[in-house]
Amino acid sequence: xxxxxxxxxxxxxxxxxxxxxxxxxxxxxxxxxxxxxxxxxxxxxxxxxxxxxxxxxxxxxxxxxxxxxxxxxxxxxxxxxxxxxxxxxxxxxxxxxxxxxxxxxxxxxxxxxxxxxxxxxxxxxxxxxxxxxxxxxxxxxxxxxxxxxxxxxxxxxxxxxxxxxxxxxxxxxxxxxxxxxxxxxxxxxxxxxxxxxxxxxxxxxxxxxxxxxxxxxxxxxxxx
Numbered sequence: 001x002x003x004x005x006x007x008x009x010x011x012x013x014x015x016x017x018x019x020x021x022x023x024x025x026x027x028x029x030x031x032x033x034x035x036x037x038x039x040x041x042x043x044x045x046x047x048x049x050x051x052x053x054x055x056x057x058x059x060x061x062x063x064x065x066x067x068x069x070x071x072x073x074x075x076x077x078x079x080x081x082x083x084x085x086x087x088x089x090x091x092x093x094x095x096x097x098x099x100x101x102x103x104x105x106x107x108x109x110x111x112x113x114x115x116x117x118x119x120x121x122x123x124x125x126x127x128x129x130x131x132x133x134x135x136x137x138x139x140x141x142x143x144x145x146x147x148x149x150x151x152x153x154x155x156x157x158x159x160x161x162x163x164x165x166x167x168x169x170x171x172x173x174x175x176x177x178x179x180x181x182x183x184x185x186x187x188x189x190x191x192x193x194x195x196x197x198x199x200x201x202x203x204x205x206x207x208x209x210x211x212x213x214x215x216x217x218x219x220x221x222x223x224x
Contacts, residue, residue, distance in 0.1 A: 008156040012174050015148070016181050021081055021216055025138045026182050028088070028209050029131040030189035035124060037189060039131030041182030045175045046132070047139025052171030055149035056164045063146065070143055077141030078221035084134070085213030092206035095199075142220075 022044040030037025055061070063069040139145050149171060157166040 005156075008153075008170055008173075009177075011152060011156075012177055016178060021138050021142065021213070022135065023185075024209055024212060024216075025084070025134050026185055027189045029134065030186040031192055031205070033127055033193075034186060034190045036127045036131035037186035038183060039128040040135035041179065041186060043132035043135025043137075044139045044182065045135075045178050047136045047142070048145060048171070048175050048178065050140050051146045051149045052167065052175070054146065055153065055171070056167045061150050063143075073141060073143045073146070075221055077138075077143065078217040080137055080141055081213050081217030081220065084138075085210045085215075085217060088206050088210030088213065092203050092210060095206070096203050 026037055026040045026044065029040035054063075063073065149167065153167050153170050154163065156170060157163055
């Protein structure tokens with residue numbers, strides 16, 4: 001089996017360095033708790049594994065050639081991103097109202113310590129499951145990820161060998177590179193937790209990422 005590893009690695013690294021929905025999911029999850037960030041990273045890569053298996057068996061090719069199937073996946077992914085964004089925006093506004101009510105009742109300073117996030121205070125298993133599901137759905141409902149495996153990967157395989165085996169090899173390499181990249185990103189984002197404990201910064205972070213999710217979701221849905 002002979003594949004163009006140098007060219008493939010360059011494309012994969014460039015793809016990971018361009019922020020997308022999975023980038024936001026992993027960063028937001030890591031800011032809540034490191035274990036949730038790692039779970040979101042593993043979930044995102046599990047979603048890629050689904051696309052890899054589908055591409056190797058030809059299912060993605062069928063979906064790409066069927067406008068109805070492609071549009072259905074695209075709209076589901078867009079709706080999920082908008083859902084995550086709306087939930088983040090509403091949570092930020094609700095937390096702001098609660099802080100305002102608390103200041104009026106106690107007369108405390110505006111920058112009093114933030115309340116413990118429910119996702120961070122909950123059981124480790126529930127936190128891990130929440131992060132994994134968010135990362136998984138974000139990638140498995142992303143038609144661009146499916147198109148990557150059926151349009152980009154074949155360009156780096158050797159026509160004389162088994163295309164299925166080579167797609168599995170390149171796809172597995174892509175997933176492993178992604179795990180290393182996401183875990184490094186989680187380590188960096190975890191250091192922001194102290195900053196996010198400040199109510200004002202937390203409020204701006206939730207609003208910004210929430211509206212970014214909504215914007216990306218609308219953009220995905222609008223792309224023909």
